[in-house]
Amino acid sequence: MHCTPKGYVLPLDCIEGLMYLKIRPFTDEEAKKLPVVFLSRDIPWDPKRYDKVLSSDEAWKAQQDVVDESVFTWKLILDPPFG
Numbered sequence: 001m002h003c004t005p006k007g008y009v010l011p012l013d014c015i016e017g018l019m020y021l022k023i024r025p026f027t028d029e030e031a032k033k034l035p036v037v038f039l040s041r042d043i044p045w046d047p048k049r050y051d052k053v054l055s056s057d058e059a060w061k062a063q064q065d066v067v068d069e070s071v072f073t074w075k076l077i078l079d080p081p082f083g
Contacts, residue, residue, distance in 0.1 A: 008037050 003011045013020045026034070054060050 004037055004039075006035075010039075029057070 002012050004010070010021055013022070021039075
Protein backbone atom coordinates (compact mmCIF):
# COMPACT_ATOMS: atom_id res chain seq x y z
CA MET A 1 0.00 0.00 0.00
CA HIS A 2 1.06 3.56 -0.66
CA CYS A 3 -0.51 6.65 0.85
CA THR A 4 -0.17 9.95 -1.01
CA PRO A 5 0.36 13.27 0.80
CA LYS A 6 -3.34 14.02 0.20
CA GLY A 7 -4.36 10.75 1.92
CA TYR A 8 -5.21 8.61 -1.11
CA VAL A 9 -4.33 4.95 -0.54
CA LEU A 10 -3.06 3.00 -3.55
CA PRO A 11 -2.92 -0.83 -3.54
CA LEU A 12 0.58 -1.49 -4.86
CA ASP A 13 1.51 -5.06 -5.77
CA CYS A 14 5.11 -6.21 -5.31
CA ILE A 15 6.16 -8.90 -7.77
CA GLU A 16 9.80 -10.05 -7.80
CA GLY A 17 10.89 -6.79 -6.18
CA LEU A 18 9.06 -4.48 -8.61
CA MET A 19 6.09 -2.37 -7.60
CA TYR A 20 2.94 -2.38 -9.77
CA LEU A 21 -0.32 -0.47 -9.68
CA LYS A 22 -3.18 -1.98 -11.67
CA ILE A 23 -4.64 0.72 -13.88
CA ARG A 24 -7.14 1.05 -16.70
CA PRO A 25 -8.14 3.87 -19.04
CA PHE A 26 -10.43 6.34 -17.29
CA THR A 27 -13.85 7.21 -18.66
CA ASP A 28 -14.82 10.71 -19.78
CA GLU A 29 -17.06 10.97 -16.71
CA GLU A 30 -14.21 9.95 -14.36
CA ALA A 31 -11.94 12.53 -16.01
CA LYS A 32 -14.45 15.22 -15.14
CA LYS A 33 -15.22 14.10 -11.57
CA LEU A 34 -12.12 12.51 -10.07
CA PRO A 35 -9.09 14.40 -8.70
CA VAL A 36 -5.67 14.28 -10.31
CA VAL A 37 -3.18 12.41 -8.10
CA PHE A 38 0.52 12.84 -8.77
CA LEU A 39 2.60 9.73 -8.13
CA SER A 40 5.99 11.38 -8.43
CA ARG A 41 7.68 14.50 -7.11
CA ASP A 42 8.16 17.66 -9.11
CA ILE A 43 11.95 17.53 -8.93
CA PRO A 44 14.40 16.23 -11.55
CA TRP A 45 14.94 12.47 -11.42
CA ASP A 46 18.36 11.49 -10.09
CA PRO A 47 18.84 7.75 -10.61
CA LYS A 48 21.97 7.80 -8.41
CA ARG A 49 20.10 9.18 -5.39
CA TYR A 50 19.63 5.80 -3.71
CA ASP A 51 22.84 4.14 -4.91
CA LYS A 52 24.64 2.22 -2.20
CA VAL A 53 27.53 -0.20 -2.60
CA LEU A 54 27.35 -2.38 0.49
CA SER A 55 30.02 -4.80 -0.70
CA SER A 56 32.72 -2.20 0.08
CA ASP A 57 31.10 -0.58 3.14
CA GLU A 58 33.16 -1.79 6.10
CA ALA A 59 30.85 -0.13 8.66
CA TRP A 60 27.86 -2.00 7.25
CA LYS A 61 29.77 -5.29 7.17
CA ALA A 62 30.76 -4.85 10.83
CA GLN A 63 27.09 -4.62 11.83
CA GLN A 64 26.13 -7.93 10.20
CA ASP A 65 25.81 -11.24 11.98
CA VAL A 66 28.22 -14.02 11.11
CA VAL A 67 26.51 -16.39 8.69
CA ASP A 68 27.00 -20.13 8.76
CA GLU A 69 27.68 -20.75 5.07
CA SER A 70 27.12 -24.49 5.48
CA VAL A 71 23.36 -23.87 5.35
CA PHE A 72 23.46 -22.59 1.76
CA THR A 73 22.38 -25.15 -0.82
CA TRP A 74 23.84 -23.15 -3.71
CA LYS A 75 27.20 -24.79 -3.07
CA LEU A 76 25.68 -28.02 -4.37
CA ILE A 77 24.86 -26.29 -7.64
CA LEU A 78 28.35 -24.79 -8.02
CA ASP A 79 30.15 -28.00 -7.06
CA PRO A 80 27.91 -30.87 -8.17
CA PRO A 81 29.04 -34.27 -6.90
CA PHE A 82 30.09 -36.00 -10.15
CA GLY A 83 31.19 -39.51 -9.58
